[in-house]
Structures are given as structure tokens and as C-alpha cells.
Amino acid sequence: MLVGSLSGCATLPVYKAAVANNTITVPETIFGTTNFQMIQPKNQYYNIGLKKEANGTYTALLLKCTHADNQLTPVGTNGYKCDLHGSTFNNEGQVTAGPAERPLKKYTTEVVSNQIIIHLT
Amino acid sequence: MHAKTLTLVVLSFFVSGTVLAQQPNTSTAEDSLNNNTVKSSLLTNTTIGGYGNAFYQYNNNQKTAKVDLERFVLFVGHKFSDKISFFSETELEDAKVNGGEPGGEITIEQAYLKFNLNPNQYIVAGLFLPRIGILNENHLPTTFNGNERNYVETLIIPATWRELGVGFYGRLNNFPINYSIGLMNGLSAGGFTHGTGIVDGRFEGRNATGTNLAVTGALQYYQSGFKAQLSGYYGGTVGLRKTEADSLGLNSGVFGTPVAMGEGDIQYNGQGFSVKVLGSILSIKDADKINRAYASNTPKTAYGAYAEIGYDLLYRSNYGKVNAPQLIVFVRDENLDLNASIPSNGITDQTLNKNYVVAGLTYLPLRNVVVKGDVRLAHSGVQNSALIINPSPVALPYQTSNTLINLGIGYSF
Secondary structure (H helix, E strand, O other): OEEEOOOOOOOOOEEEEOEEOOEEEEEHHHHOOOOEEEEEEOOOOOOEEEEEOOOOOEEEEEOEOOOOOOEOEEOOOOOEEOOOOOOEEOOOOOEEEOOOOOOOOEEEEEEEOOEEEEEOO | OHHHHHHHHHHHHHHHOOOOOOOOOOOOOHHHOOOOOOOOHHHHHEEEEEEEEEEEEEEOOOOEEEEEEEEEEEEEEEEOOOOEEEEEEEEEEOOOOOOOOOOOEEEEEEEEEEEEEEOOEEEEEEEEOOOOOOOOOOOOHHHOOOOOOOOHHHHHOOOOOOEEEEEEEEEOOOOOEEEEEEEEEOOOHHHOOOOOOOHHHOOOOOOOOOOOEEEEEEEEEEEOOEEEEEEEEEEOOOOOOHHHHHHHOOOOOOOOOOEEEEEEEEEEEEOOEEEEEEEEEEEOOOHHHHHHHHOOOOOOEEEEEEEEEEEEOOOOOOOOOOOOOEEEEEEEEEEEEEEEEOOOOOOOOHHHEEEEEEEEEEEEEEOOEEEEEEEEEEEEOOOOHHHOOOOOOOOOOOOOEEEEEEEEEEEEO
């Protein structure tokens, strides 16, 4: 279910999806007006930031702070912030402010029949 | 058994010389994060981190200086499952604690269980830091300018302010709003001390009274590099038996003899600039009753505000580089009055009407290590002779202005 495209707001549009066989499947059509989407896996505790790259591929980041595992908050379309100790990450998952030192987990993605498949392994 | 396993973790940490990054187990998809080595369950699910700072301070009025390892803090966290985890901060202040001697302090700053409800919401239970001000949640020395923490968030908002209770945190999907509410033990009016606001009324997890409670709440709005927050606190300060409270002329009960606090702040980071503006007001409407009971010269109202601007001089030359050095030049102006209004039985103390101008440099060779140098110009009102009881024969006359020069280092990981 697409919750809504909110290009006027600082939040990323959110797409809720089920996890099946350690994968999440997302239709490419949700990127009609934006290059960023927040994927909210059902029955999981962390969101996934999904970005459409210029070459048509997709980058999927687990929004889990690599310092103390807190959930991350998107800062508009300019990356992610952890409210627990202040770590920030850019859209590529690289640390831009500590105390976190390691980049965000990046999941492998592929596109099959206009469906983006995120492999959670 | 637990002590042995924890010892193993700590030893492993020091032997390796690196942080033991939390390595979730591989039982679920999300737990695949960083699982590139085989480690025991304890090692893979336990996190160690920390922060600390030391600084040299020259006091121009006294013509003296001190050097202090002000804080040495260790984080220990453990993930029991994706849903439930534990987090703690243990702090040693001033490097050394000797029984029966003043100075030095060992405290548990945080120790709570965290229950993830979904990607946007979680609950914490235990000793936690409510979301009030900026510094209370984010107080790593690598995240603020100046060697010393700002005074407004030390004396008006008594950061780091932790109490026992339950907190609920969340964010909205469709709007850039974070929210939090908390329920925790209240303060002790009997602990209030003239000149330190409500600082000495905190229980900080030790034998807190449980019949007087406090509620806190915060709303945050964020947009790109901009963030604004409003937060509040309201709590009772008398956890005594009703008969005892009555005999002291105090109101007991959940919110009896209340303390109320409001806070608002704005932060901006972008293009090498960082701006922080914060204001807070403290209200103790029954201060007269507290003074009658404890003779503590408790104020009815206190307030504080500061504004700070900083600029990274290396921003342009390092633009686009990962973990590039930063050299931030900053200035901060702080104003606070710890007795902005006093009850009829209080005595005004203009030394508590303070202004600090702090300016300096913050150098981060990389983002988690900092070298700081700053000058603090301190000003206050004149001393009230009515408050001088049994003056020390060697005491110097009170001086309304002073200059402190600070040089220090800090780290976080």
C-alpha cells in the first residue's frame, strides 16, 4: 500500500511491504515522482531507505544506526539521523557525523519485470 | 557467569583495540547486518562504546589553573532480540573517587531496556534521559563547542537529567515530526540548593520516591538541516508521607508542590554553518512553601537562553570528502537567571543572574576526536551581603567578572 507521495514535505514517501523468503518486492511505479522511498517491512523493526540511482539501479539501506542499533529518521532527502547519540548518514549510507563509524548495511537489489526485489541477506 | 562473559567482552575489546561493533545473529534477514565474521552470540550482540574529555582551565581572577579528566564514560549495550535490547552508560567524573572525600563521582547515566514496537516507535523502561533540551540526549564532547557544557543546560535544565520511568518515542510517517512522552519519578524539594536550581533535587536512579511522579513530552520538527523542538516537564517534588508533608506545610501526592519546565530550541546545520538557539523557563509556584520547610531560598522562576553560531573553516576545501577534518570557529552567548523571581520569603541573589560569552575553536581531525580551545567571559550581578553568613577570613571579595581559558581534548565512539 502506498501511503502517499509527499514531495512537499520533508518526509520520504512510505511504502509498506511484506517480507517473503528474505526478500521484499516493490513495484517500480512508486518511483514515478521521486527518487527516494521509505520501505516499511511488515513485522520488522527497521525501515529500509530505497534510492533510485541515475543509472536506473536501486540502492537499499537498512536504517539501523551502526553505533547502537537505534532506528534512523530520514532528514528530508538528505540522509538519515539517529536521535540517540546524534550520528548522521548520507544517502549512500556513509557516516557524516559520529559517534557511528561504520556505514549502513546495504542490501542487494535487482529489477525483475518492473518489480524491485530487495534481498535481505 | 555473567561477570565472566562481560570480562571476556571487555578484554576482547582492549586486545583488539577496536570497538566491538554490534553484530546481529543471522537468524533473521535484518540480523544479517555486518555479519562478516563468526563470533559468539555474546560478542555479536554486545556493543561497547564511550566518550570522555579532559581539559586545562586557567582562572584569570584567581590566577590559578586546574587540569581534570572530567568525564570517562563507557557504553555497554546488548541486543536480546530484534525487539528487545539493553543500553547503559557508566560514568566516572574527575577520574578518581575516594570514600569520604569530596570530588569525583561514579554514576549510572542510563540503564534501560528498549522495546521496539515497529520501525517508527519504541518504548524504553529503566533509567533514561528524557528529551528536554539538546544536551540531555546528545552530550558527546564531539558534538558541542567549548570544553565545558553550556550553563543553561547545566543549571536550568539539569543535564544530564536521568530518572527512572518509561518513555515512548515515535515519529510520523507522513510529516517530519518526532514525538516522545515519558512518565518517571519526580524530584525532591528537600534537595533543592540555593544557586543550583533543581539540580540537587534529582534522584538519578537512587532510591527515588515513587508517589510523586513527573511527565515529560517533546515534539520535534525537522527539515533538511533544520530542526526545531518544544519540550516540557511537570512533576511533583514531595514524596513524603502525607502527615510528614502536612507538618512541613508541603503538598504531597503525585504532582504536589510541582516543578514545571518549558523548553524550545532550534538547530541548523548546513554549508559549513551550525546554529543553536535554546530557551528554557523553570517554574516552582510553591517555592515559598519549600523555603518555609527547608530554608533553601528556592526561586519561584528561573530562566536561561543561549545562541551559538559556528562555522567550519575547512568546509569548502574538504567539501565532498568522507570523515574530513573540521576546524570550527564559534561564539556563544548565554544568559541565565536562577532567581528571576523569588517568593516573599526568598532573598534575591544577583550573583545568580549570569552572562557567559564563550568563543573558541573546535578542531576535529576526524569526526570522533576533538581538540578544543575556548575563552569564557563570565559576568554576574553583585553579591547580596544578606546572604553572606560566617564569611571565610581568607575569602577574596566577590568579583562580578572573570575570564576562563580552556584547552582540552575529547573523544566518542
